[in-house]
Amino acid sequence: GQQVMQIPQYQHVQEGEDFTTYCNSSTTLSNIQWYKQRPGGHPVFLIQLVKSGEVKKQKRLTFQFGEAKKNSSLHITATQTTDVGTYFCAAGYSTLTFGKGTMLLVSP
Amino acid sequence: DAGVTQSPTHLIKTRGQQVTLRCSPKSGHDTVSWYQQALGQGPQFIFQYYEEEERQRGNFPDRFSGHQFPNYSSELNVNALLLGDSALYLCASSLVRTQTGELFFGEGSRLTVL
Numbered sequence: 001g002q003q004v005m006q007i008p009q010y011q012h013v014q015e016g017e018d019f020t021t022y023c024n025s026s027t028t029l030s031n032i033q034w035y036k037q038r039p040g041g042h043p044v045f046l047i048q049l050v051k052s053g054e055v056k057k058q059k060r061l062t063f064q065f066g067e068a069k070k071n072s073s074l075h076i077t078a079t080q081t082t083d084v085g086t087y088f089c090a091a092g093y094s095t096l097t098f099g100k101g102t103m104l105l106v107s108p
Numbered sequence: 109d110a111g112v113t114q115s116p117t118h119l120i121k122t123r124g125q126q127v128t129l130r131c132s133p134k135s136g137h138d139t140v141s142w143y144q145q146a147l148g149q150g151p152q153f154i155f156q157y158y159e160e161e162e163r164q165r166g167n168f169p170d171r172f173s174g175h176q177f178p179n180y181s182s183e184l185n186v187n188a189l190l191l192g193d194s195a196l197y198l199c200a201s202s203l204v205r206t207q208t209g210e211l212f213f214g215e216g217s218r219l220t221v222l
Contacts, residue, residue, distance in 0.1 A: 033209065042198060042213040043151065088150050093209035094139060094202045095164050098150030 002029055002091040006099035014107050019079050021102035023072040023089035032065055032072040033096065038085040046074075046087075079106045110135055112201050112214035120220045121189050129184040129217045133201030140182040141211065142174060143198040151198055157182050158204055186219075194221045 005024050013019055023032060031050045035043035047056055049065035049072060056063045062075045076083055086103045090096040113132045121127050133140050139158045143151035153166035157176035176182045180201075186193055196218050200211040 031209065033211075042215050043211075044213070045210045048209055090150075094141060094204070094211065095153050095156055095166075096151075096211065097153070100148075100150050 002027060002097050004029075004032075004089055004091050004097060004099040006089055006102055008102055009100065010103045010105075012105040012107065013079050015081060016078050019076040019083070019104055021074050021087050021089075021104075023074075023099055025070050025091065028069045029072075029091045030069075031091065031093065033090045033092075034063060034072075034074055035088045035090060035098075036085050037088065037101070041085075043088060076104075079104070081106050081108055112199055112212050114197075114199050114214035114217050116217055117215065118218045118220075120222060122222050123189055123191060125189050125221075126185065126187045127189060127219060129186075129197050129199075129219075130181065131184070131199030131201075131214060132181045133199075134212045137201035137203050137212070138180055139202045139204050140176055140180065141200045141202070142182070142184045143200060143213075144168075145196040145198055145216070147195070154184070189221045191221050194219060 007022050033048045034046040037043045047063050053067045054065040060077045064073045084106050086101040088098050088101045090098045112134050115130050141156040142154040145151040154168050155165040156163050160176045171187045173185045196216040198216045199214045
């Protein structure tokens with residue numbers, strides 16, 4: 001089955017700094033979904049990428065899917081304290097394989 | 109429009125006991141999936157139910173079983189609990205015909221096995 005690795009495991013930034021998390025697979029992926037889980041909360045869907053080289057933006061968040069469909073990234077510009085949480089990439093459709101996530105801490 | 113609801117939110121059991129967790133999917137959704145999330149890990153797929161049948165199953169032992177009812181709600185049962193079963197159990201609902209594949213997760217049931 002599809003497996004995904006995420007780096008870094010953890011990142012602590014000052015408010016206003018940028019943040020990037022990377023998702024990698026040894027096999028070609030059909031798609032990538034990104035979820036955010038706030039501390040004590042549940043995963044919330046952010047976006048799905050399907051096409052090779054696809055780039056999507058949501059306000060300060062930029063999502064990319066690699067040309068080979070083996071990697072993806074999530075970049076947050078000018079982080080805010082509300083961005084705190086763990087960001088997961090996941091492969092598949094209704095039965096997802098999740099990465100271990102990147103925990104983001106933002107200091108004011 | 110109610111989202112995904114799960115019960116109970118927290119529970120404590122002892123080794124060897126059995127537990128039943130419940131989930132009501134988002135209104136209009138017909139597919140329910142269950143995930144186990146250990147502390148500090150990503151959710152891990154247990155199984156998926158559609159049309160009252162288990163359609164797909166992850167790498168979990170037979171101690172984990174489930175059911176889907178005609179109203180699309182679902183139960184997850186775990187028998188002979190082990191300490192390692194302590195985790196957040198997440199229910200996710202979706203619509204089989206959806207184009208996005210987006211899952212809607214409930215708040216989860218946090219199980220502690222002592």
